[in-house]
Amino acid sequence: MSTKSKSKSKKPTARISTKKPTAGTWKVEKEEKIQLKALAKDERTWKIAGVTFLVVSIFLIISFLSYFFTWKQDFTQLSRGSEILWNSDVKVENLLGKLGGLSAQYFIYRLFGVAAVLICTFFFVIGVNLMWRRKVFSVWRNLKYVTLGMLVVSAILAYLLHDEEFRYGGGVGNVIAHWLVASLGKIGAGAVLALIVIGYFIWQFNPVFSFPKKLKRPVLPADEAAADETMPGEQPVIAVVENATPVDTGTGGAKLVMDTAAEKPKYDIRLINKEPEVHAMEEEEGHERITVLKPTAKRPEPVIETEPEKDAAQELAIPSKIVSKDKPVLDDNLKLEINSGPITPAQPAAPAAEKKKTYEPALNLRSYKKPTTDLLETHGSEKVIQDQNELENNKNQIIQTLRNYDIEIQRISATVGPTVTLYEIVPAAGVRISKIKNLEDDIALSLSALGIRIIAPIPGRGTIGIEVPNARKSIVSMKTLLASDEFTKSTYSLPIALGKRIDNKNFIVDLATMPHLLMAGATGQGKSVGINAILVSLLYSKHPSQLKFVLVDPKKVELSVYSQIVNHFLARLPNEEDAIITDTKKVINTLNALCIEMDTRYDLLKDAGCRNIKEYNAKFTERRLNPEKGHQFMPFIVLVVDEFADLIMTAGKEVEMPIARLAQLARAVGIHLIIATQRPSVNIITGIIKANFPARIAFKVSSKIDSRTILDAGGADQLIGKGDMLISLNGELSRLQCAFVDTPEVDKVVDFIAYQEGYPEPFLLPEYIDEKDLEAGGDFDLDDRDSLFEDAAKLIVANQIGSTSLLQRRMKLGYNRAGRLMDQLEQAGIVGPNQGSKAREVLIKTEAELQQHLDMLG
Template sequence: MAAFFKKYKQDVKTILFIGLGLFLTLALFSYNPKDPSFNSIGNKLVPQNYCGWIGSFLSDLIFQAFGISSWLLAVAFIKLGISSFRGEEAKTSKISFLWLGLLIINFSALVAFYYPDKKMFSGQIYYSGLLGLSLAQVLLKVLNFAGLQIFLWCSAFILFIFYSEKSLEQIFYPFKKTLGKMNEGFKESWVALFAEDKKSTKTAEPIEKKPTEKLNIKLTEKPEEKFGFLDKIFSRTSREKEFKPEERASVNLSEAQQLKISPLFEDKSEGDGVVENEKNDLESLDKDDDSSNFNDKVPKRKVIVKAKLPKKIEKWDMPKLSLLDDPPATRVKIEEKEIRRKAEILTDKLKHFSVEGVIVDAKPGPLVTMFEFKPNADVKLSKITELQDDLALALSSESLRVIAPIPGRDVVGIETSNSKRETVYYKDLLAEEAFWSDDFKLPIALGRQVNGEPKIVDLRKMPHLLVAGTTGSGKSVLITSIIAGLLFKHSPKTLRLILVDPKQVDLAAYSKVPHLIMPPVTDPKKAVLSLKWAIREMEKRYKSMSKFGARGLESFNEIVSKFKAEELAEHEKINQEYEAQGIMKLEQYYYTPQPYVVIVVEEFGDLMAVDKQNVEQGVVRLAQMARACGMHLILAMQSPRKEVVTGLIKTNIPGRVGLKVASKMDSRIILDEGGAERLLPNGDMLFLAPGISKPMRHHGPFLSEKEINGLAAHWAIQAEPEFDALAMKALEGFSEGGADGSSGEVGSSDDEYDEMYDQILSWTAEQKEVSASLLQRRFRLGYPRAARIIEIFEKEGVVGPANGSKPRSVLVNSLDHN
């Protein structure tokens, strides 16, 4: 019987609340002072009240106590019935009745303050009611008139917030819309007035353009969200109102035309050239805009560049969020009745298997809802995890996952898929203030968490990322969205990219952006060479940081940006001397600010299949050392086999994302535990952050092909990619003596560069004879590597031909080498 009443409890409450509200409304509406009541015998045997004797006595009692505030009580009961019908359990609780009662008494006191002597119904009932009048009289003695008014209004708002469970922003939103329309008229009038004034003074003297004129940014199409001062009043927590990411939309590089700097990557094969005050051909860029996000102060000098620059960009026009599609006005809403129904099914099913406990909370998200189940003390957690398939069957759920327990909590998480899915839109995530914060240098908008909260992480702090997911899991969309976020945040001045795309389609849209160091690499064999180039770039950066006493890229950039003209000239001269002496790889260094470098590899498994040893060595070395010098890896793959994700790679890349994978074994390889095999397709993922033992579930954003192409076109029209000449030669198989731009050392395009080549060559030039075995012992090399270097020496004429088992004669000396 108890179960029967519990099943229909909510429906009964709904009917009772609405019925009581209607009863009170009729009783109050038909109230007659002449009817019999507690204060009057009445002169009629039958009361005129529509609700009879009970209505007559009840309406008189309520009117005497609350006055005109009695109508609030009737309306409140009807509202409670509606809330109960909607399944809003919190609004029909005992605490909700307490707030309602206090709110009505407070309102009665307010009426008593403004109308203390006013009466109704032929002077028999006070407007405020006896309760309100008595309360106002008591408080008046303590607070006086001004204090009482402030106290009553403040308490009224507080009680209304507690009762309605709405914020001030939600309460005042209707007023905001009205004020917004009024403000629009005022704004148009002021704009017209200033335009007239500007026109009248134009002939007298030129008017300097203000940076703010360019930043008239509109993130949404809603007219009520266009006005800054209203947004600050009503939208303390709004993502797209008070905070405008487009205010970062321009980077002023006007000082660069007067500075003597070395470009990021120099082509030593090109002749030296001087570029002075070259005019920017992009008419869309504002030359006078002083709104810069990068305020590096460097003394004025001429630009001396040694790389062939296709176009000199004084200011990069940063992309705006208007390039992205607006989310739809109507969103998918999870019905609370459905959540309650699933909670009851879970509880009953667990109880059926002798797992006693209660569901203490439910957190609906875009794709799944997580129920927090608190088991009794005698329940083993392993028993709950064994019931995953049974629970999924009971709920008819496409995906169900058990987290036993939730880290740091005494509850078990049960995630089940929603019947209606909500798309996570990329524009929503980029409108978050955290994305544009200076604390997130390389932000990644992963998506939304199970509870619907956005998730923004910093690649710089991870500092590398592994991504795995089968076909249809959303892996490619996630990778393209990560790159898109970086392009929204950074110009080519502060970020450079290396894209490895063996499939030739996933990252093709970004092939023309000016951030690229080299064209997108589609040949797995050339991808190995790009990794080796990255290692040499890393080594040069570390040497540069060591020279100036910097421990990271940020501190290095801060130090070198403060150099005076004389210091820049001195460093330039030193590097030119090193170049002339042919020892660039060992000694040259950077002395100007350097950008972040992000290496994105799609289909990492293809690279490992082609050259596992060299690829693994390159990736591990970058993962171990590249963080401090601002270089980061993102490796994506379809199948995280143990042959691909080796132990060394896993150890050095703690940041991992597992989308839907084929098997539990694949999930364990990428995340160190199962669960990814139970995910939903199209962006459902588990993210394992560094230092976290349990992966957390997130729902990735959707980024359409139109949005990607629009963003790529925005950058492509400003400048063509300026590929690094040394990186290009590295892709062709040449060794250029390192990322610093030294001249080539290997004569054959088929020979791969050996990082110890210069050191071994210098030592060999001082010897009379040399052999592979001697190099092996002297430099602790493997025999194949030593033999390969000897063969290269022979091709270059450094050593003579083989003479049986005897050592080879050295044909050069140290003077010839220099």
């Protein structure tokens, strides 16, 4: 019976829990928690909350502004409190009605006065952050400034306007102001409030307080002072004493104590702060040498007084610079020219005249101004995000993975970069480096991350590096690099800002010392952005007279934005309209023209007796070279090829050979190459090209073979993309995050330059005439026309293909005759010029036009 009763009692319970659960069961509570959690995570909830806070901020600002104009009319009604909300007979003048008036009355009259307006910004900041679901503004920083601002501003307004009818400082401001006045008096309270304002100003803006330096003229004896006043145009006398120690005399002069073993005569030297025009005379006195610099004009001898010996306790040594051989000891405010040999007399007007003779190439565009960093944007936060939990978890995973393979480490450290964190480990004694290197995939698996790269060992560090991508990556803005001291104060000939290292140091190098750059990377990995970063860096650092670009863009869209600055920075062939080169035939002519320019520059260097462009330009600016003999100022020329693989496929050796010549020889004459390609295969980047491009950049590539082709090392296939790159420079391989410069930013920079006055015409390269074009040139001679000329013309027009091989196949001709026919068709204007391996363009489209054209030819 008991068994039956138990079974019966269980059945109703099961029936109730499955079909009709009560509100108190565990299952129902669990379902409610899941729903609330999902509701809190729903994106729509965040947006609704954000809109709510924004509406509250707008509501408050409108009610506050309306209260400033209607407080007199509404004050009596609003003083009754919240009961007026339910009384329909009460009317208020506030734009937002009773609720708006009560809110304004509470915040302004009772609390913070006019400063209550600041609280609207707090609701606005929360609303924006919730709407976009990210930290657009800092909530805690805003709350801090709003709280302090309301307290300080309300107290100041209450202190200054305490007699006004309107309560400008509110209730809180009045309490603070009355307490300060009661405690410190009116003057003390005002001083405290002023101190708060001044302290905030200093903390926020950090102004520089400095007094102008006042140069004191030393007192001279009466006879010297009189002599100095009567001869204002003469120069002072400076005496230099070797092996001397400066001692304070208390008379405004400088006393030098001789450091010799014998008697120590002391010399009191008084200087007048003028720039001397002097020559040197040396006098030997025993073991001591005194160099006296005498003026070229006649004037009284310097006053050198000897004083009796004093006790050492009475001599007060003063700090001074160390006196070196043949260098005068002067006041810090005096300007000195230190010469290695005797100072020769010079006429006063000589330096100015010599400066006028110096050639300034920038004077041709004297009104030109370099772009400002205001044209660029700061993308996101420049601060590197350090997630302690992420760093700790990655550290534990690395240690655990290595321990699974019986590898112990002695120390581990982390360096957080913009996109990658470098973990440096020191293995225990006896651990082979190759064993850790082989665990690259295992560590990547344990960290659940792509782009793990192991550097074993790190050169010069004695550690093994493991590069792990960050979960939250930072964007490196071009604006930050160009505004840094490393770039603005660099002395490089062609400074380029590429990006930031893992240790967050700016990576700024000199293209002139690289001297050529080879770039490779798959589509969409940042190669074009890298080219724009290099070009923008050079535009920000150089004057149009110092730099010219030759831009080759087979894709026709990547570099077209720079076409507006053709009269400022671009170079082109004579009789060409477009400075951005897109046609393969024109690329070949341009490369050969650059080779001619290179040879011409080497001839000029040979005549000038210089080894490189820097020495040559220095001689030319000093007017030591005669322009009538062909000498001229040489600007740097940077050749940029955006897609090299397409040129090799279409032109082959015709492109490879001039590129190889330029890479081998052009460095000394200021011609530098930047070549980019998507396919770093061996048939594109040949051995001749690789041997002359020591600097190479690799963005993310698709295979290890491509990485080894471009870098001669692996690792480029392990990059994470979006500007993550490896650069091989001076035998070192570094990982960088490329600086990001967006296309609208480039447009702004180019427009800023284009709107300024430019040169009348672009920089013209030497004219290059292809031998094939020269052989095919000349007037069309009807008598020498081939008998198959008309048949060949009809065949070409019918097929609309200007191909020599077509004539060979269809008309069963040899190569020489078919080529001669094609040249005659070109001379007759039926087909266009040769385009390398591509077919010629057919200029006549129909047979009727062809017949009319042939009739005109006769």
